[in-house]
Amino acid sequence: MTSSVVDPRELARCRRQIFLSLFIALAVALNTLEFMLPSPAPWFRLGFANILTLVALYLFGGRAAWTVALARILVGALLLGRLFSPGFFLSFGGGILATAMMTGARRLAGERLGPIGASLLGAAGHATGQLLVAWLLLVRHAGLWTLYPPLLLFALGAGLLNGIVADVLLGTLRRHPAFARGTTDQVGGDVSPSGE
Amino acid sequence: MALKALWRRMTPLDRMLLCGLLGFALLLCVLVFRLPGGSRLVVERDDRIIYRAPLDRDRRMRLAGPLGETLAVIENGTVRVLASPCRHKVCIGMGRISRSGEWLACVPNHLLLRIEGGRSSAEDGYDLISR
Numbered sequence: 337m338t339s340s341v342v343d344p345r346e347l348a349r350c351r352r353q354i355f356l357s358l359f360i361a362l363a364v365a366l367n368t369l370e371f372m373l374p375s376p377a378p379w380f381r382l383g384f385a386n387i388l389t390l391v392a393l394y395l396f397g398g399r400a401a402w403t404v405a406l407a408r409i410l411v412g413a414l415l416l417g418r419l420f421s422p423g424f425f426l427s428f429g430g431g432i433l434a435t436a437m438m439t440g441a442r443r444l445a446g447e448r449l450g451p452i453g454a455s456l457l458g459a460a461g462h463a464t465g466q467l468l469v470a471w472l473l474l475v476r477h478a479g480l481w482t483l484y485p486p487l488l489l490f491a492l493g494a495g496l497l498n499g500i501v502a503d504v505l506l507g508t509l510r511r512h513p514a515f516a517r518g519t520t521d522q523v524g525g526d527v528s529p530s531g532e
Numbered sequence: 533m534a535l536k537a538l539w540r541r542m543t544p545l546d547r548m549l550l551c552g553l554l555g556f557a558l559l560l561c562v563l564v565f566r567l568p569g570g571s572r573l574v575v576e577r578d579d580r581i582i583y584r585a586p587l588d589r590d591r592r593m594r595l596a597g598p599l600g601e602t603l604a605v606i607e608n609g610t611v612r613v614l615a616s617p618c619r620h621k622v623c624i625g626m627g628r629i630s631r632s633g634e635w636l637a638c639v640p641n642h643l644l645l646r647i648e649g650g651r652s653s654a655e656d657g658y659d660l661i662s663r
Contacts, residue, residue: 453543489558
């Protein structure tokens, strides 16, 4: 019988990396699946991939959420062959604002903000970011903003759904020993840097 | 029942966010819905107006763009795109417009259809200008 003694912090970092790459892979898969679903217009997206960003945010902290969101947008765009196309800039702008709102609110509110609230903020941020980019790059016309209310309403509905799924997923994951509280939150997360 | 379970899942801050954002979105919807109805359709191609028509008469339009012809119709005061040579058909998916300030765009075909003017504007001395 051999057993190697590994630094527990090193082990946790390794574990975090592996789970983050799994999250990114899942997010890209969901992104692609969503792209294949029929949709009335490119603005109205369900944003299933955001579930994984939320899970990363709540398990590993803000930096992990940024990693998952940015990697998902870039790899997803590469896979669908629309890197640097107008649609890519829309989802890029939306993704940046959504992730900024989610991580920012999580940092400000801490435990008071649940996954559902973060998901709603992310959805609103995505809708706003998309239209902002569309307004800056595509149509410099004030009438563009008449599209905002229905878009926001749709995004909030989708965000609520994603938030519930993320909450259920988080509840399941946290029962697993690999994600037990204390083993993940401290390492590399920017919520409580005192652990390092 | 399901709603109650959902409510219990959320933190107080989540509930506030949900109500606040939903209220904000609904308020904006009401504001847009109450925009005055428009009186005429203006079609622009690369920032130049290529077509104008009043909304109160039904009509079909063939609008030329770099990709080909986009077919649009005016029906009962609303405008929609019926067919377009572009790839994603976003302009068709955008549905109907009727209120002042609303628009339909076909970005690949460089066309922007927008609605102007209140219904009772007195400046409408003409009923059609085509260039």
